[in-house]
Amino acid sequence: MSRDTVVAGRYAKALYSAAVKKGITLEVEQQLKTVVEVLHLDQEVKRFIHAPRISQSDKLKVLRTALQDKLSPTVMNTVELLVERGRTELFADLLETYIKIEGDALGIGDATVYSAYPLSEAEQNTVAAEFSQITNRKIRVTNLVDTSLLGGLKVVIGDTLYDGSLSGKLARLEKSFNDKHRG
Template sequence: MSDSVVANRYAVALFELGQEKLALDQLLTEVQAVQTVFNESQDLTTFLSSPSISIEKKKALLKDAFKDVSKELLNTLFIMTERHRETEIPAMTRAFISMTNESRGVAEADVYSVRALSDEEKQSLEKVFAEKLGKNSLYITNIVDPSLIGGVKLKIGNRIYDGTISRKLERIERELVSANK
């Protein structure tokens, strides 16, 4: 069974539980916190994936690390640990966040720019691209990339909208090279 399928199943179960208990907002916030912890702590992932550490110790660490999360999320983490699916927790969090955003008509966008974007620039991009994609809103993560020279590049799901100067220069170069042949 594929890892992403396993993570998806846990995410779906947690999502449905959140809908049933009308606690999707709270769960989303908690899952984002869990995702951040796993992204920032390689030691946690190493500890949880170690076969020499007992399940009880792993569960105790999870309970201590995530003592403020709901019992639904904590129980999901426990079940994943008991079934030796600890390494799937980060994938489960990504799948849960994606499902929640999809249910709300929200898309996540990585916006690459030469400098940090102002709030007005983010709102302008959000308005234009949310409308273009038929979404209610965009959750924008701004990534500063000085190699772009200018302009912005958006990555939304598997779509890329590239309006950077470096990309335009590449196109001009290709046209010049092909014209000289």
């Protein structure tokens, strides 16, 4: 585990604790997603934040103006703290750890579902229901298209991969044939 991941974990725990006290845990998650999208996906913002010639106070002024109506004071304080300390690279790890802490506390699991084509809402709900029974948690699905899949699904929940893809089944079948012919 990297040092940054450990540090992000500390911030995530503190932020989750503050969010629980205010009753805004899910709102904080959405706000953190917004911050990560803005700071990591928008190249102009990313260059601005990492520009060495712009002072931290000027960066904070711009961020406060841009984000003040979109973030709760709790999340804004975290953003300000990390910008002041020059630790904006922690936001993605912070979000990931926050979601894990929140999921553990609320009995929610996040599943990344890889499919050969975009799943409909009904199909996503079916996958969520199926894996809710397996994991004993409420499952939230994020669907990603993987054109290398011939069919079926690959589902990742935490550190566990459930490979129901056709290519995965073919690979397991090939392995079983190879094992039988060696013995």
